[in-house]
Each structure stands twice: as C-alpha cells, then as structure tokens.
Amino acid sequence: xxxxxxxxxxxxxxxxxxxxxxxxxxxxxxxxxxxxxxxxxxxxxxxxxxxxxxxxxxxxxxxxxxxxxxxxxxxxxxxxxxxxxxxxxxxxxxxxxxxxxxxxxxxxxxxxxxxxxxxxxxxxxxxxxxxxxxxxxxxxxxxxxxxxxxxxxxxxxxxxxxxxxxxxxxxxxxxxxxxxxxxxxxxxxxxxxxxxxxxxxxxxxxxxxxxxxxxxxxxxxxxxxxxxxxxxxxxxxxxxxxxxxxxxxxxxxxxxxxxxxxxxxxxxxxxxxxxxxxxxxxxxxxxxxxxxxxxxxxxxxxxxxxxxxxxxxxxxxxxxxxxxxxxxxxxxxxxxxxxxxxxxxxxxxxxxxxxxxxxxxxxxxxxxxxxxxxxxx
Amino acid sequence: xxxxxxxxxxxxxxxxxxxxxxxxxxxxxxxxxxxxxxxxxxxxxxxxxxxxxxxxxxxxxxxxxxxxxxxxxxxxxxxxxxxxxxxxxxxxxxxxxxxxxxxxxxxxxxxxxxxxxxxxxxxxxxxxxxxxxxxxxxxxxxxxxxxxxxxxxxxxxxxxxxxxxxxxxxxxxxxxxxxxxxxxxxxxxxxxxxxxxxxxxxxxxxxxxxxxxxxxxxxxxxxxxxxxxxxxxxxxxxxxxxxxxxxxxxxxxxxxxxxxxxxxxxxxxxxxxxxxxxxxxxxxxxxxxxxxxxxxxxxxxxxxxxxxxxxxxxxxxxxxxxxxxxxxxxxxxxxxxxxxxxxxxxxxxxxxxxxxxxxxxxxxxxxxxxxxxxxxx
Numbered sequence: 159x160x161x162x163x164x165x166x167x168x169x170x171x172x173x174x175x176x177x178x179x180x181x182x183x184x185x186x187x188x189x190x191x192x193x194x195x196x197x198x199x200x201x202x203x204x205x206x207x208x209x210x211x212x213x214x215x216x217x218x219x220x221x222x223x224x225x226x227x228x229x230x231x232x233x234x235x236x237x238x239x240x241x242x243x244x245x246x247x248x249x250x251x252x253x254x255x256x257x258x259x260x261x262x263x264x265x266x267x268x269x270x271x272x273x274x275x276x277x278x279x280x281x282x283x284x285x286x287x288x289x290x291x292x293x294x295x296x297x298x299x300x301x302x303x304x305x306x307x308x309x310x311x312x313x314x315x316x317x318x319x320x321x322x323x324x325x326x327x328x329x330x331x332x333x334x335x336x337x338x339x340x341x342x343x344x345x346x347x348x349x350x351x352x353x354x355x356x357x358x359x360x361x362x363x364x365x366x367x368x369x370x371x372x373x374x375x376x377x378x379x380x381x382x383x384x385x386x387x388x389x390x391x392x393x394x395x396x397x398x399x400x401x402x403x404x405x406x407x408x409x410x411x412x413x414x415x416x417x418x419x420x421x422x423x424x425x426x427x428x429x430x431x432x433x434x435x436x437x438x439x440x441x442x443x444x445x446x447x448x449x450x451x452x453x454x455x456x457x458x459x460x461x462x463x464x465x466x467x468x469x470x471x472x473x474x475x476x477x478x479x480x481x482x483x484x485x486x487x488x489x490x491x492x493x494x495x496x497x498x499x500x501x502x503x504x505x506x507x508x509x510x511x512x513x514x515x516x517x518x519x520x521x522x523x524x525x526x527x528x529x530x531x532x533x534x535x
Numbered sequence: 536x537x538x539x540x541x542x543x544x545x546x547x548x549x550x551x552x553x554x555x556x557x558x559x560x561x562x563x564x565x566x567x568x569x570x571x572x573x574x575x576x577x578x579x580x581x582x583x584x585x586x587x588x589x590x591x592x593x594x595x596x597x598x599x600x601x602x603x604x605x606x607x608x609x610x611x612x613x614x615x616x617x618x619x620x621x622x623x624x625x626x627x628x629x630x631x632x633x634x635x636x637x638x639x640x641x642x643x644x645x646x647x648x649x650x651x652x653x654x655x656x657x658x659x660x661x662x663x664x665x666x667x668x669x670x671x672x673x674x675x676x677x678x679x680x681x682x683x684x685x686x687x688x689x690x691x692x693x694x695x696x697x698x699x700x701x702x703x704x705x706x707x708x709x710x711x712x713x714x715x716x717x718x719x720x721x722x723x724x725x726x727x728x729x730x731x732x733x734x735x736x737x738x739x740x741x742x743x744x745x746x747x748x749x750x751x752x753x754x755x756x757x758x759x760x761x762x763x764x765x766x767x768x769x770x771x772x773x774x775x776x777x778x779x780x781x782x783x784x785x786x787x788x789x790x791x792x793x794x795x796x797x798x799x800x801x802x803x804x805x806x807x808x809x810x811x812x813x814x815x816x817x818x819x820x821x822x823x824x825x826x827x828x829x830x831x832x833x834x835x836x837x838x839x840x841x842x843x844x845x846x847x848x849x850x851x852x853x854x855x856x857x858x859x860x861x862x863x864x865x866x867x868x869x870x871x872x873x874x875x876x877x878x879x880x881x882x883x884x885x886x887x888x889x890x891x892x893x894x895x896x897x898x899x900x901x902x903x904x905x906x907x908x909x910x911x912x
Contacts, residue, residue, distance in 0.1 A: 171659075194766075200587075203580045207662070209654040210577075210609035213901035216768035217775075223787045225766035225902075227615050230605045232587035238604050242619055249625035251764075277586040282548075285584070387628075389571075389602035391593035398594075410600045524590035525602075 159364035159493055162481030163331040170206050170262040171218050177363035178219050178258055185367040186378025193252035195226035196242040198235030198259040199485035204274045206262050232278030234520030236488025237527035243368045244387045253369055259489035260363035271359050278521040280395035292356055294396050294522045296348035299437035301402040310350050312455030314341035316436040317354050317478055319464050324475020326506040331360050331481030355436040360481035364489035380500045386418035386530035394524045405523035408445035415528040423447035427511040428498045430491035432519035433476040442517050443471060465506060473506045491516040499533045536741035536870055539858030540708040547583050547639040548595050554740035555596050555635055562744040563755025570629035572603035573619040575612030575636040576862035581651045583639050609655030611897030613865025614904035620745045621764045630747055636866035637740035648736050655898040657772035669733055671773050671899045673725035676814035678779040687727050689832030691718035693813040694731050694855055696841050701852020703883040708737055708858030732813040737858035741866035757877045763795035763907035771901045782900035785822035792905040800824035804888040805875045807868035809896040810853040819894050820848060850883045868893035876910045
C-alpha cells in the first residue's frame with residue numbers, strides 16, 4: 159500500500175501504481191504473470207472526473223492488454239474488488255489476479271466530499287434532505303446509548319485505542335496517540351459524535367495479489383488462504399431498517415462467513431473492522447459475535463479489543479487513525495491481516511495470529527463484505 | 536429491458552427495477568431464487584448523485600440480503616457486469632444470478648453529459664484539453680478515410696441500416712427509418728462525423744438471468760449458453776495507440792473469444808457491435824474478422840451487414856437507433872442476441888441464428904468485452 163494521508167504530492171495514478179507495484183514486488187512476480195485485475199474505487203468520477211479506472215490501471219501499470227475491471231460499492235468497494243478477484247480465480251478463468259483499491263479525496267473541499275460521500279447512502283431520502291454520514295451514524299449512536307447505556311467515554315475509547323495502534327503503523331495517516339480527554343473535548347460534529355469520533359478524509363491505495371491456493375506456495379512470501387468471502391445487502395436508507403443498533407448485513411454476512419470457514423467468532427485472532435465512526439466499531443464487534451449485542455461499548459472501554467486484549471481490533475489503526483480513502487480501505491484491511499498472519503506487523507504484531515477477519519461496510523450498512531483469512535499450513 | 540429513450544417519466548430506480556422484473560418474469564423464476572447480482576453503470580455518481588447502486592438495486596427489487604455489486608468500465612459497464620455474473624456462477628459460489636445495466640442520462644444538459652462521458656477517456660490528456668468523444672472518434676474516422684478511402688457515404692450507410700433495424704424494435708429510442716441524405720445533410724459535430732453519425736443520449740435499463748448451463752433448461756424459456764467471455768485493455772488515451780484505424784483491445788478480446796468458443800468469425804450468425812459512432816461499427820466489423828481491415832466501409836455500403844446480408848449487424852438498431860444508456864448497452868446487446876437465438880426477434884429476426892456475438896467498448900477502446908452465445912442444443 160501507499161502511506162494513507164493527505165497525499166498532495168501524489169495523484170490518483172501515482173498512488174494506484176505505487177500500491178500495485180508494491181504488491182507485485184511483495185509476491186515476487188512480474189507484471190507479465192498477471193492474468194487479470196480488479197480495482198475498487200467509490201467515487202473517482204466525482205472526486206477526480208475520471209471513470210474507467212480499470213483500463214487506466216492496466217495502462218499506467220504497463221499491463222495492457224490484461225483485463226482490469228472497476229468495482230464499486232461505496233466504502234466497501236475495496237473488498238468487493240477482492241471478492242471479484244476471488245471469484246475470477248475460483249472460476250478457473252484466471253490464475254494470478256491483482257486486486258487494488260484507491261481513492262483520491264483531498265483535491266476537493268470538505269463540503270464537496272461530504273456531498274459525494276452522501277451518495278453512498280440513499281441520496282433521494284437522506285442526502286438531498288441534508289443527512290450526511292456523521293448525522294446517520296449519530297442516529298445509530300444515540301439509539302445504542304438509549305438501549306444499552308453506551309456512553310461517550312466508550313465511544314472515545316475506540317478512538318484512543320485505534321490511534322494507539324496507528325502510532326505503530328508507518329502507513330497510517332495519523333501516527334500519534336491521543337487521550338480520552340482529546341476525544342471528549344473535540345468539536346461536536348453530529349451529537350454525540352465529535353470530530354475525534356470520525357474517520358478522516360484520506361488519499362491512498364492498497365493492492366494484493368491472488369492466486370489459486372495450491373499455486374500460492376511458489377511465491378516469495380508465505381501464502382495466506384481466503385477461507386470465506388461473503389457479502390450481504392440491507393436497505394439503502396436508514397429509516398427502513400428493523401434496528402438502528404446493529405447492521406443486519408454484517409450479521410448475515412459474518413454468519414455465512416463463519417459457516418464457510420467452519421469456525422466460530424472465538425476462533426478469530428485479529429480483525430479489521432469498519433470504524434468509519436467510533437459507534438461503527440462498537441456495533442461491528444457485536445454484529446461479528448465477538449461480544450453480545452449491547453456489550454461492545456463496555457468491552458472497548460475495558461481494553462478487551464486492544465493489542466493485548468482477547469480480540470485485537472483494528473491493529474492497523476482502523477479507519478480512524480490509519481485513514482479512510484474509501485475505495486482503498488477494504489484492500490488495506492486485507493493487507494493488514496496478511497501482515498499479521500505472516501508475523502510481519504512489527505510493533506503492532508498480535509502473537510500467534512493464525513486466523514483473521516475483515517469487515518468492510520458500504521454506506522450506512524446497505525452492503526457488508528466479510529473475509530476470513532488463515533495461514534496456509 | 537425498458538424501452539430506451541428520453542424516459543422523463545421514469546427515474547433510475549424505476550428503470551432498473553422494471554428491467555430486473557422483466558428478466559425474472561422471462562426466466563419464470565421468483566426473486567427469492569436469486570443468489571447474487573451484478574449491475575453495470577458508468578456514471579450514476581455524476582449523472583444522478585447516487586453511488587452504491589448494487590445495494591440500491593437489492594433494496595428496490597426487494598432482494599435483500601442478496602448481494603448485488605456494481606461494476607464500471609465506462610460504456611462497457613454492462614457487459615463487464617455480465618462477465619462478473621458469469622465468473623460468479625463458474626466459481627460455484629452462486630447459481631442463479633441477475634445481471635443488470637442502467638443509466639439515467641437525460642436529467643442533465645448535453646454539455647454536462649458530454650463532460651461526464653469524457654471521463655471514459657483519459658481525463659488528464661484528453662477531456663481537460665477539450666477532446667470530447669465525437670472529437671476522438673472523428674480522428675479515427677479521418678485516419679480510416681485516409682488509409683482506406685472510406686467515404687462519408689459509407690459512414691452514413693451504417694446509420695441508415697441501424698435505423699432500418701431500430702424501426703422494427705419496440706424497445707428502440709428511434710423507431711423511424713432515415714435516408715442517406717438525412718445523414719449527409721445533418722449538422723456537423725466533429726468533422727467528418729455529423730449528428731446522425733452519433734449515438735444519442737439515452738435513459739434505459741436491461742437485465743438478464745444467469746444460471747449454470749445444466750440448470751438453465753429447467754426455466755421457462757429456451758436457454759442460451761455463454762460459450763466465450765473475454766475482455767482486453769488498451770491505452771486510455773488515443774495518442775498512445777499503435778493505430779487509429781482499429782481497436783487493438785477488440786482484436787485481442789475477439790481472437791481469444793473465438794478460441795474459447797472453438798469457432799471462427801464466419802460461424803457468427805448475428806452480432807451486436809458498439810456503434811457509438813458510425814466509424815466505430817466499421818472498425819468493429821473489421822476488428823472482429825467479419826471483413827478485412829479497410830473493407831468495412833465498403834461492406835456496409837453494399838448492404839452486407841443488413842438483416843438480409845451475410846452477417847447481420849446490430850439488429851436491435853445498435854447504439855445509433857436503439858439508443859445508448861451507457862451502462863445498459865452491454866446488457867441490451869446480450870438481450871438482443873438471446874432473442875435472436877430463441878427466434879423471438881419478430882420483424883428483425885435473423886433466420887436460423889444459432890451463434891451470436893456481442894462487442895461492447897469502453898471509452899475510445901481502452902476496454903473491449905466480447906461474449907459469444909449459442910443456442911443450447
């Protein structure tokens with residue numbers, strides 16, 4: 159991956175090529191060996207005026223005539239690209255596939271970007287009426303607090319923990335620790351969510367190389383198996399949901415994923431979850447079955463999701479501290495889990511990590527994509 | 536599919552649901568039987584402010600929690616969605632898959648739409664310097680005329696033939712025949728391309744249902760096999776190409792497709808090709824091997840691609856007469872070939888059609904997607 163951040167010195171094309179080349183080098187292959195590619199980007203059309211970025215990627219990585227296809231599912235675009243790569247290999251049509259995710263978000267102002275991101279929700283029923291994403295997640299946070307006595311301190315604990323992890327990640331946008339007071343005293347965005355409860359606007363790209371499991375052992379680095387790849391949909395608009403305190407799409411997709419992998423939530427050693435807002439991480443660790451519904455806030459405050467806790471969550475720093483270039487996030491999550499399973503995560507390494515999970519959400523939960531990865535034994 | 540046209544009375548959501556329900560009814564299945572979906576749309580983010588349309592489709596078709604994913608490759612988005620559906624079924628992950636394509640283009644003015652469509656080419660090297668798509672294809676037309684003595688009459692013959700076919704198609708935007716004089720005397724857009732050499736701006740949607748071949752026989756209608764699905768990339772910008780008189784991506788993708796299907800160009804009974812401009816159809820029938828390079832114009836003028844000709848091209852009316860809602864076009868091409876192979880094409884039916892081909896181009900040729908379909912015997 160590239161470093162995530164306000165990469166004013168790098169354009170969209172620079173970042174996606176840099177990540178792609180890093181992935182190729184990591185795998186120890188040459189570009190000529192690549193049969194196909196998929197790239198996730200939510201909003202290149204609105205953010206930089208460029209659609210058709212699959213072909214752009216083939217062009218700028220020197221891969222022509224290799225077919226590369228763009229996939230979009232809002233903030234879940236990256237892991238949807240991974241799913242297409244996974245299916246392409248599983249179908250037998252292609253063997254070696256590059257999967258990338260990219261977003262260049264800092265070329266526009268915050269208001270424009272917020273409007274564009276609103277296109278991940280229901281534009282007719284939410285965005286056009288003024289509901290931006292902090293507002294939507296604030297509704298979820300308020301309901302979670304009402305039903306389960308979740309507190310602002312519990313939300314803040316997620317941000318503090320993720321910055322602690324991000325401080326150990328050279329690719330993270332924010333590599334500084336923060337305190338509970340910093341979060342609680344930060345500017346209110348959408349009550350109860352303060353600016354330090356929100357993930358930032360970020361530029362960045364990430365890429366991985368896929369191959370059939372039986373072939374993967376021949377590459378440079380230790381291979382990691384994808385043992386589950388699932389996706390579920392829910393209503394685009396929040397107002398149509400059965401509940402506001404969890405994402406049904408995440409509950410369904412993860413239940414199928416555990417079944418595909420033949421494991422239970424307790425078997426997960428490390429997970430990257432979609433903490434676009436602190437409340438999102440609390441709902442995620444409940445939806446994924448790591449904690450009972452309503453107990454995610456308390457667990458976060460107690461440090462049970464820290465690097466040393468029973469289930470380390472967002473060792474990369476998550477969206478909050480590592481940054482959230484929307485189309486790239488899903489692929490970054492995969493990269494982080496691969497590094498953890500290979501024992502390459504340095505100061506943020508989880509001991510004996512053998513099984514990892516990624517949870518990538520599109521919009522306010524209309525799409526959730528789950529992947530489970532395991533060390534190849 | 537929906538009727539293509541200026542569908543002012545129908546929104547994006549209406550059209551994509553209408554096409555999806557038509558496809559489900561045609562297959563004689565219920566929505567509950569659908570395991571997954573893919574939808575092609577080039578520019579919903581810029582055209583209507585809505586990304587994340589996979590989830591939107593699941594929502595509005597009542598298919599939640601069925602996973603639906605958006606695929607984008609400019610004007611080839613529709614057939615790229617079909618490819619993902621094909622791979623999903625081939626991978627064994629899903630059996631019954633819905634594939635849609637949709638674009639709502641007439642909510643904005645022509646200048647805005649032209650700018651958005653420019654995002655299918657190289658925005659930094661072409662669009663931002665003023666080169667819109669008619670200009671890019673005009674360069675190709677001029678070079679083709681220079682090298683092969685292709686004439687404006689030959690270009691016009693393509694438009695006349697496609698309107699003749701479109702007049703027989705109840706889904707077409709323009710259901711009227713035109714004369715050679717109408718084309719030659721129409722307003723100049725980008726010399727030598729006149730307005731009647733150009734495909735229009737269109738609203739519309741199309742959808743198909745995929746299933747494993749061995750299962751397809753159990754549905755209501757006669758099944759059609761996908762015997763080849765290929766895709767190739769070329770440079771995004773025209774200035775980097777080796778030649779201007781043909782699309783290398785189309786030549787490569789079709790060569791692989793013929794190999795996959797185990798057939799030759801002469802075995803194709805009917806083809807839908809990407810006539811975004813009349814010159815594009817002439818290049819296509821050469822790139823696909825139906826005619827030698829340089830002879831496509833003459834063949835068109837001689838009527839060899841008409842309904843009664845040796846290789847009927849664009850029986851639907853093509854992009855020119857049937858219309859070109861960019862993300863929907865690739866799926867419409869598939870629908871037309873399926874109708875032809877089933878003998879359901881009415882007044883535009885090609886006799887004894889057993890094998891058909893679709894040729895769908897993204898941008899000025901940076902992506903070409905080829906599918907070959909055959910009657911299941």
